[in-house]
Amino acid sequence: MSTVIHNIAIDCADPYRLAQFWSAVLDRPLVDAEPGDPELSLPLTDSQNLYFQAVPEPKNGKNRLHVCLCPDRPRDEEVERLLALGATLSEDHRRSDGSGWAVLLDIEGNEFCVLRSAAERHA
Numbered sequence: 059m060s061t062v063i064h065n066i067a068i069d070c071a072d073p074y075r076l077a078q079f080w081s082a083v084l085d086r087p088l089v090d091a092e093p094g095d096p097e098l099s100l101p102l103t104d105s106q107n108l109y110f111q112a113v114p115e116p117k118n119g120k121n122r123l124h125v126c127l128c129p130d131r132p133r134d135e136e137v138e139r140l141l142a143l144g145a146t147l148s149e150d151h152r153r154s155d156g157s158g159w160a161v162l163l164d165i166e167g168n169e170f171c172v173l174r175s176a177a178e179r180h181a
Contacts, residue, residue, distance in 0.1 A: 073110035
């Protein structure tokens with residue numbers, strides 16, 4: 059027997075708006091979601107979801123858990139795409155040799171990283 063992750067829960071002020079952002083980031087459709095929904099899920103696989111739930115308190119401090127994205131395009135192109143979607147660059151750990159990562163904030167201030175693509179790592 060084993061245990062699997064079903065949901066990765068994200069507390070937020072506006073679940074619909076934040077789920078729309080992550081839907082665009084991950085190029086996954088947002089299904090059965092309406093503005094004002096207090097909770098909703100963005101399917102990642104048949105059995106795993108990003109789960110967004112409204113909470114009254116604002117985000118305080120650094121996340122204790124965050125996602126690291128591995129794009130199918132060059133890392134720097136993905137960073138630019140995500141910035142255009144509304145993300146904010148928080149910390150830039152990219153190095154001149156092409157290694158490293160970028161820490162971004164989603165539209166509610168949650169940290170996430172953008173790593174090099176598989177092609178960049180194998181080059």
